[in-house]
Amino acid sequence: GAGVSQSPSNKVTEKGKDVELRCDPISGHTALYWYRQSLGQGLEFLIYFQGNSAPDKSGLPSDRFSAERTGGSVSTLTIQRTQQEDSAVYLCASSSQGGGQPQHFGDGTRLSIL
């Protein structure tokens, strides 16, 4: 079946603008994760959704970052008033359950802040 789909694949925007990144998880997966990957670095956890539970927002770097997951499926990561340090690849993953299960990743959105 289809994997995790992210859009756009690339986004270039000016400093101070807001951006929205979209993630379509694998159908039936209840858990959804957002990560950030800076150039040549590992993955930094941002936020986790599981079913109807309150999301784990412990990884969000500032209050400019927020995420929603509507209907238990599609998720949107929003970055307000973007800064140059927000430039990175934003990766979404989903899994059939929460912890202790493999997470399957999309190919990410490469965000560049000018």
Added chain:
Amino acid sequence: GESVGLHLPTLSVQEGDNSIINCAYSNSASDYFIWYKQESGKGPQFIIDIRSNMDKRQGQRVTVLLNKTVKHLSLQIAATQPGDSAVYFCAENFQGAQKLVFGQGTRLTINP
């Protein structure tokens, strides 16, 4: 804080040889480990996982070994091919936690 790290940032191997990528973890409460492969411009691709009640698990051309005594994880790739060139990440899942903690990655290059 707890972290997962890799011993070597880069590794070059001759095509056809076997490769071993190592990973150290520090949290004895971690009970689930995963190896991912990431090619340029792509998201991480699941390779193999192992739970803490196992010492070894084999897949197709890959084997993961877990040594809980020294908190060490390794990924063995047999008969390497050019397509194996990528960055490999290990990740751990703390018992009861939901998120994975990733290491910094090892870049594997397969030389023809």
